[in-house]
Amino acid sequence: MKLSKNQRRAKRKIRIRKKIRGTADKPRLVIFRSNKHLYAQIVDDQTATTLAAYSSHNLESSPRLSIETAKGVGENLAKKALDQNIKSVVFDRNGYHYHGRIKALADAARSGGLNF
Numbered sequence: 001m002k003l004s005k006n007q008r009r010a011k012r013k014i015r016i017r018k019k020i021r022g023t024a025d026k027p028r029l030v031i032f033r034s035n036k037h038l039y040a041q042i043v044d045d046q047t048a049t050t051l052a053a054y055s056s057h058n059l060e061s062s063p064r065l066s067i068e069t070a071k072g073v074g075e076n077l078a079k080k081a082l083d084q085n086i087k088s089v090v091f092d093r094n095g096y097h098y099h100g101r102i103k104a105l106a107d108a109a110r111s112g113g114l115n116f
Contacts (some may be wrong), residue, residue: 010095027043027044028044028092029091041077074109
């Protein structure tokens with residue numbers, strides 16, 4: 001039986017989450033991509049709290065989800081994290097392929113000052 005696109009992503013997500021955990025010293029940067037928006041948050045898994053979050057809703061750019069929008073989300077999330085003295089994170093791509101908007105967000109967060 002052939003798996004759907006979402007089922008294949010769910011399997012990748014499980015494989016990834018077995019290996020990574022966010023701690024207080026090195027929280028997890030997790031990404032969610034919908035059809036219209038891109039969401040990113042930094043999570044401490046030990047206390048189950050969100051330390052910083054940013055989405056494409058907060059941007060003043062065009063409503064179209066693009067690589068430029070992803071770069072804006074990554075840069076702004078990095079600023080929020082550095083304001084809270086978070087410098088190092090574990091990147092959780094949430095089952096998405098490291099390509100396009102996901103890669104653009106990660107590169108922008110790195111250039112914004114986050115280490116992963």
